[in-house]
Amino acid sequence: MSDHLNNNIRRKKTSSKKKSKDIPKNKIRIKKQQTSGSKTNSFETNEYGKVLDGVERFRGTNRGMDTLRKRDTYNKYPELLDSDTVDYDENFYDEEDYYYDSEIYKRRSFLTGFLKRFVSIMLIIIIIGGSAGFIYVRGVISEMPVLTKKIMEESYINKDVVPLSKIPKNLQIAVISIEDQRFYKHKGIDIKSVLRSFVNNALGGNTQGGSTIEMQLSKNILTSNERTIKRKIQDMYNARMMNKIMTKDEILEAYLNNIYLGKSSYGVKAGAELYFGEKVEKLSFGQCTMLAGITNNPRLYQNYEQAKKRQALVLYKMYKLGYIKEHVYKAQLYRDTPFKSEIE
Incomplete structure (x- = not known):
């Protein structure tokens, strides 16, 4: 009985070594469920084995990653922190999480920043103009x-x-x-x-x-x-x-x-x-x-x-x-x- 268990353990170690040789060091292999026409996708990871989505690849591996996306990624894929290979569920994963157009991101960021600055400037003008107008009206009436x-x-x-x-x-x-x-x-x-x-x-x-x-x-x-x-x-x-x-x-x-x-x-x-x-x-x-x-x-x-x-x-x-x-x-x-x- 013990010999049988030892043989099973050896087989698992051997298979895990073979798999580790086939997978590049900085890649993680995600297998889809067996469906017709399914393919195997690989994605970049950081040194902790975490899959990087499109925005994180654009921002960099460690620098510039914001706290919110880091938290959401861990909550969504907790198994990626503990295993090299995970099953791919087509209804669970979203390709948009991994592929992101950096040019669109730049344009949207520029537009958002411009609108924020414009609104801020207009509010300042309204406040200053309103205050000046109130003072002027009050001065006219006082006379x-x-x-x-x-x-x-x-x-x-x-x-x-x-x-x-x-x-x-x-x-x-x-x-x-x-x-x-x-x-x-x-x-x-x-x-x-x-x-x-x-x-x-x-x-x-x-x-x-x-x-x-x-x-x-x-x-x-x-x-x-x-x-x-x-x-x-x-x-x-x-x-x-x-x-x-x-x-x-x-x-x-x-x-x-x-x-x-x-x-x-x-x-x-x-x-x-x-x-x-x-x-x-x-x-x-x-x-x-x-x-x-x-x-x-x-x-x-x-x-x-x-x-x-x-x-x-x-x-x-x-x-x-x-x-x-x-x-x-x-x-x-x-x-x-x-x-x-x-x-x-």
Whole structure:
């Protein structure tokens, strides 16, 4: 019995020596399971007998191997540390673990690094720019007086104020529709309009201001017509303050009484007399929509044909916002609303 065991041990030692002679020192032979068309693959190993995958061959044997891939390799192939020969399971091994395109790896690494640097630089610019902008805005606001109703009334250009109750409702609605359709919803600054204006101007479209009625009122009676960032900040601040000290109807009344309508006329009362020879409370629906359109650019819309085109836009906005019916909108498009002869 003991002789039989000794003979088996000798055979195993002899076979293991033969195998060790056939396998190169720095290679490990991995045998597939017996399948049709299977081949024997060999892979490089380090001095500890560990199989090196494509990335590790690219990085080097010992230097540059990162801890994560080293741990994953040991966890995935623990038997490679203790044996020279392992069975190859086609469902377990993945050729992508062993073959890796070094050029693709370089390109991906470069792209990842570039994106990280770009994002970091942009964040720094945003933080620095935001901080500088905040300091600038704060400085501009600190120079401005506290807005009160008394300051507003003293700043009126037109001292002959018409109460809002005597201004036709159609004129009020027409002005809100064409100048600031969300007037009763925002608190002085319409974020949607500001963003739309910024995008439109950046893309090279028609110039849009994005100003609310409050901001236009501030420009008309409190600041100036200068096209500067400082003036825009002041108008925004004043617009917010107006909503704290005045109601929306009071703001609309102040706006309609101080708006410029051409020929040195300020306010809808002067505008009604200038263009139609009528008192403002007597204006018809067509005259209200015509006068509301002139507010945008009195120099241009003093021309009747141009004013008529602008009126069509005012009517369309009123229709889309639900203030008038479709038949009213279409009927007024074809009705004449003549100016006084001296305006024509």
